[in-house]
Amino acid sequence: MKKLLLKSLFILLLLTPMISAAHFPNQSYIFISVYETNGIEGRFEINTREINKVFNLNLRDNVTAEEFKPYEEQLKAYILKHAAFSSKYGSHNIVLKNVGLLDISQGTMVQVFFKLDNMEKLPQLLDVKYDVVYEKDDTHRGYLITENSWAAGVINQEANISLSFTPNETEATLDLSDTSIWKGLIAMIKQGVWHIWIGLDHILFLLALILPSVVRRVRKKETNVTGNSVSIESSNWVPVESFKDAFFYVIKIITFFTIAHTITLSLASLEIVKLPSRFVETIIALSIGLAAYHNIKPIFKGKDWIIAFVFGLFHGFGFASVLSDLGLSSENLGLSLLGFNIGVEIGQLLIIAMMFPVLYLLRKTKIYKKILLYGSIFLIIVSLYWVIERTFDIKFGLDDQFKSFIRRIINALGLWS
Incomplete structure (x- = not known):
């Protein structure tokens, strides 16, 4: 029994990095951070292999920022067409910001940062539509990850999947109401x-x-050459x-x-x-x-x-x-x-x-x-x-x-x- 437990533990240690991996080539992600006064901001992450499928490109896995720059606006327009956020307060337009690159073992993830407008008040329920890449690959999957939401007890968690999207389920609702100071x-x-x-x-x-x-440390007394008794600190313990x-x-x-x-x-x-x-x-x-x-x-x-x-x-x-x-x-x-x-x-x-x-x-x-x-x-x-x-x-x-x-x-x- 003891040997079996040790073997199981060893297998778990080996598998943990694979289980906890946050990025895969045929998946794309919406990472969001939720703030009570600043609203919602985040980033889209799409692998270059998936971008190649959508735009019929031939970008290499480890593409550089300079190489990808000609395609930034094209990708931004595509995201705005295939992603949307809304709530009882109406549509929350996606304000796209800078583009970044994240190199992983499966290629390069292109990051498009954004902020949602019309967020004067944080909604309790947020409706999300996301159908990126599905028209080219029906095995593709999309995930919304709540990376930061202090009041929900979520701090810097890149593996905290809140919503998932498939070709048959491109819309979902994120519950933002389960919050408290204690969390x-x-x-x-x-x-x-x-x-x-x-x-x-x-x-x-x-x-x-x-x-x-x-x-x-022990202290001991020794007599010096003048006959006086002095206290010195020994190196002994x-x-x-x-x-x-x-x-x-x-x-x-x-x-x-x-x-x-x-x-x-x-x-x-x-x-x-x-x-x-x-x-x-x-x-x-x-x-x-x-x-x-x-x-x-x-x-x-x-x-x-x-x-x-x-x-x-x-x-x-x-x-x-x-x-x-x-x-x-x-x-x-x-x-x-x-x-x-x-x-x-x-x-x-x-x-x-x-x-x-x-x-x-x-x-x-x-x-x-x-x-x-x-x-x-x-x-x-x-x-x-x-x-x-x-x-x-x-x-x-x-x-x-x-x-x-x-x-x-x-x-x-x-x-x-």
């Missing part, structure tokens, strides 16, 4: 948890901070005797880290303070190495919280960049900020809850000193790797592989939806 808040909490879980640099910084939580001592050490460190990143997350999200992204990410990488080095040779003797607080400020700017990337509008920024920060704290506590008991149980073993030393050296090496990568804007790809690995595990185990 939006909970969605942002989940985003906070998720981004701390896949934020390897944040996780390693936490690890560097709590590695010495279950041991203490002794395990703490009580769980209370170790636990309160963690509480103190994490409290200062939390206060720090909450301050800068708020300041950056409210656009009061801004720092260059590459600079912030480089300092975050550097923070791991310095915190790890502090475990080998103290930088701030007896004041470990200084590292947690000072570098926590930069980690807050890092969290803010993630919040910005989610494409949230200013109308829910306060609640988004609150929910995201709560999620970060929950995710952080869960990570510590997994790490700390293991460290505490191992503290009196001979191996723990080696874990502390060699673990810190490993963290310094990782830190230097990221510093080089981020300083010189070089992508080695390990971050993407890690995130993909985590997504596969979480999806396979059903821990996230």
Whole structure:
């Protein structure tokens, strides 16, 4: 039975990328973002292979922007003819904007961005008509994906299919009424948890901070050549005797880290303070190495919280960049900020809850000193790797592989939806 479960898990890990793929050649998409005060905007995405069918062209799979430019207006006119939105407030004209290209393994998706007019008030029901490509290919399928709808609890979800279209069903109605503040808040909490879980640099910084939580440096007195007794700090560590001592050490460190990143997350999200992204990410990488080095040779003797607080400020700017990337509008920024920060704290506590008991149980073993030393050296090496990568804007790809690995595990185990 155990072998069967392991095999099933392995198969799921392999299949997850295929199952979760959002784009296929014979499918086209309408991605929409719903805002309570700004109405609805989004983009159409159609594969170049499908465009070739419609216009009898011979565009290559990886077409460039320059190569496609002569066909932009033709595609826009075609979309306006084959797509429509309406509600009880009347017709919502499609105002087409710029055209972009998205390269995927199955070719190039042509993106046509748009905004709906006559949206002074958001309708509860939105009628959608969509019959792109069907006249040339009856196997083609169209999908409307609600990518963002804060009040519906949908944040940056490219696989959230709300409507589907076929040659026999080219019209459908989107229900926009199932919304609440709580859904939006909970969605942002989940985003906070998720981004701390896949934020390897944040996780390693936490690890560097709590590695010495279950041991203490010993001080011993030695006599110097003048005969005076002096106190020096040895490089040796002794395990703490009580769980209370170790636990309160963690509480103190994490409290200062939390206060720090909450301050800068708020300041950056409210656009009061801004720092260059590459600079912030480089300092975050550097923070791991310095915190790890502090475990080998103290930088701030007896004041470990200084590292947690000072570098926590930069980690807050890092969290803010993630919040910005989610494409949230200013109308829910306060609640988004609150929910995201709560999620970060929950995710952080869960990570510590997994790490700390293991460290505490191992503290009196001979191996723990080696874990502390060699673990810190490993963290310094990782830190230097990221510093080089981020300083010189070089992508080695390990971050993407890690995130993909985590997504596969979480999806396979059903821990996230």
